[in-house]
Amino acid sequence: MLRSFRQVFKSNRTPMAAVMIVVLLGLVAYLAPSGGAVSADTVVARVYGHEILMRELAEHMQELYQRYGKQASPEALKPFVQSQALRDLTNQKLMEELAERHHVVVTDEELAARLRAQLRQYPMLWDANGKLKPTAELKQEYGFNPALMERGLRSELLRTKLIQQAALQVPVDEAWITVENRLRNEKVAFQQATLTVDPNTVADPGDAALEALYKAGGDRFLQPPRRIIQFVAVDRAALSKDLQVDDAALKAAFDARKADNTEFKARHILFKAEGDAQIQEATAKAQLLRERLVKGLDFAKTAEELSEDPSAKGNGGDLGWFNSSKMVKPFSDAAATLKVGEISQPVKTQFGVHLIKLEGRREKKFEDVKADLAREITDSRFNARAQERLEQIRKRANGGDLAAAAKSLGSPAQLSQPFSNEPSAQVEGLPELPQIAGEAFRLKVGEVSKPMAFGDRHLLFRVQEERPEAVPPFKEIRTKVLAAYRLEEARKQAVAKAEQALKSGGLQAVGPVTDQAAAPLSGLRDLVNHPGIRKALLDTPVGQTTPVLWSQDGKLWVARITSREPAPALTFETRRTLIQDVQTAEAQKLLSAEMQSLDQQGRLRPGFSSLWGHFGGIYINASAVQVQVED
Structure with a gap:
């Protein structure tokens, strides 16, 4: 077969070359992280090849906002909501990957039947002819999105099938059932x-007694493989001369950020819209409403009644004070052109169509922001200078010992005490160890890390040595x-x-x-x-x-x-139910463990350095997702 392929390729060299180039370009485009402007189709994460789009993230965030209600403004909740939404969607994709590996499938017929049964519980969603109302109408009137329900039901069915499959493989004997029956019913x-x-009340007995315990302990004090790193730390004191900021620099920064120093107080009314047809409809609706508002209709009351922003229901669309950096550009640009008391023309953003009423405008004075600017410029300079110095050391060392390169730039290198890759590991003089231990064990002995930032210290390290699993010398532990x-x-x-x-x-x-x-x-x-x-x-x-x-x-x-x-004797039915409960509970534990393992393995391959990394890892598009996601 390979010989035949070669013959075909040789006889059709030009067409085949064109085909291969097209395939190669498509593969490169697919493997490359998405960049540029963020749109509804931007990939914000990829989990073992399963994509999470910005549209999905925005929809799930909106759903979470509705759950949290009036507890806080959307802006205040955004970091938490975005992180939680991405975590939920990542788990959903992990479930899909797990289902594929176990050959578990949810058919369209199963999903449709479950969806119909679920929707039948809400009569208001159906018209007089027994048909489901249009999606746009459901979203506008009830804030209901059938696509979100369908996605949730698919995940629920996948999870149920995975648990059922695993439960059948859990062996349950008579002794287990007897104990479980007693625990539940006795x-x-x-x-x-x-x-x-309180162990601290026990006095230190001295080295003789401790060495006796140490020698008698055998493998009790066995330590896992440990590593020693050579590290260079750069703190603010080391760069103090480079961090001083004079008034001229502060004034220049103030003048360059005039837009950020202008704050607006506004209310808004939002009509959600997706696609050209909905945007046109929402714009027409907003235009008609604006005419009534200009004539005297109460803006706050109208926002309470008509705005599709969930937060408007409790505060009349009040956005409080904000500057241009806190809002999407079309919104902040429109607000900046308004006079106090004026109502904007319809403004289109990624969230829909808005009407904005400006209620206040204020300018921050230089003295008001001078301290914040000084802190910001100092932080920026420190981060830049520290990274620059460590990068210079890294290049001068050229993959070798860091000591000479570090000394030449005034930042001495140090050797750490041996440490293991455990959450509880601690080393004197290296408080950043919990954050760098994983990287220190990922690199090979002799490899140098990239410069890393940790608040007021930046680090660069080289893996100096690995010590095998052993009982360390007494003095060391x-x-x-x-x-x-x-x-x-x-x-x-x-x-x-x-x-x-x-x-x-x-x-x-x-x-x-x-x-x-x-x-x-x-x-x-x-x-x-x-x-x-x-x-x-x-x-x-x-x-x-x-x-x-x-x-x-x-x-x-x-x-x-x-x-x-005593517990009542088991009947045939109660025994069968108990066995099923035990198997299901164990299957849920197995599923959770497998999901956690998939998650951990995937996060070890976050990039696109290879085709395997694209399909076998968990990638987060940092340019699209601005919030740090908790693992």
């Missing part, structure tokens, strides 16, 4: 006491050995105290006692999520005391069972 009453342990010794001794003392107290004075001698009325143990999640405590509450006879155990929050715990009402 009623247990008990008294419990807790004792808080003495602090950890001491912490282990203190905790062990404090627990020994607490157990001895509790056991002695139980012999002499009962639960009251251990600590504060609380009564738990007879109830199924499944309702006591804080306790039964602990395997030892769950077993103790199930196995301890009435009138007796459980073993002394340690709760999940590190407290000593003990209880006395006061009564027990």
Whole structure:
């Protein structure tokens, strides 16, 4: 077959070359991150090849705004709403990717049936002939978008099918069902006491005792692979001469930002519109309404009644004070041309068509913003100079040792203590470690990072060395050995105290006692999520005391069972229902774990350096999404 392809290619060299060029150009265009102006079709994220468009993000943000109601203005909520919307849509695409991997499909027929059933619950959405009203009318009258409902139902069906598929693979034996039935239906009453342990009350015994614990510990103090980095830090003190700002620079910055120093107070009325037909209709509607408003119709009251901006319902369309940078350009440009009290002509933006009434205008004076400008210019200079210096060091080092290059530019290089790639890892003199540990372990030994900004410090580092999994020398981890010794001794003392107290004075001698009325143990999640405590509450006879155990929050715990009402025997139906519940609960855990794993793996490949990176990673278009998204 390959020989045949070559023959065809040789005999049709010119046409095939043209085809290959077209294919190549298309692939390059597809792989390239979207840039330029942001539109409804701009890709704001790509999750394993599944695209999230600006249109989807805006629609979901609008939905979230409606949920939050009048709690805050849209502008104040925007960072949170945008981050949450992108997180929700990313999870949705992860679900779709997972469904593809497990060959789970939601057919159009299934989706249509579920959508019809859902829509039938809302009679106002249907006309007299039993047909669904036009989408534009549904959006205008009820703020209802069938496309959003369809998208949500598809995700719901995919999730249900994935859980059903996974549930069938969960084996459930008789012992599991017996315990689960008891947890749900057996009623247990008990008294419990807790004792808080404070390891800090245990004195440091000295190196001899600690070394004995260290030697006897074996793999107890085994550390995962650890790395040492050579790092260069640049702070404000190192660049103090370059950061001074005189009045001339401040005045020039003030003059260059006159637009930002002019603030407007306005109200608006919004008519949502998508596409040319809707925009024309909304513009005509706005024009007619403007004529009535100019003649004296109350603008605030009208905004309450007619505006399709959710926030207008509680404040009459009031936008408060804003400058040009806080609004989209067509809106701020229109506001800037108005006189106080004047109402604009219809203004088209990406949100729809607006009518704007200007209620105030004020100019900030130089003295009012001087301190803010100085801070902003200083921050900007510091960030630029620090990045520039670290980039110079990086280039001079040329992938090698940073020490000489750093010294020549007045920023000495330092070596870190060994650290692991764990959230709790800490190194003295390197408070940024939690933010850079992942990158430090991603790079190969000898590789140099890019300059990184962390508020008042910028860092550049080189992976100096990797130490394999091992028990470090005692002196290196003495602090950890001491912490282990203190905790062990404090627990020994607490157990001895509790056991002695139980012999002499009962639960009251251990600590504060609380009564738990007879109830199924499944309702006591804080306790039964602990395997030892769950077993103790199930196995301890009435009138007796459980073993002394340690709760999940590190407290000593003990209880006395006061009564027990056995669970009813299982019938065929209750047994089947219980098995299904157990399988479904386990399947949900498996699905969540698989989703989390997909998410973590995808975020390790955020770019487009390869075809695999395009289809196998999670990319966020930073130019389209201005808000930092929480992982």
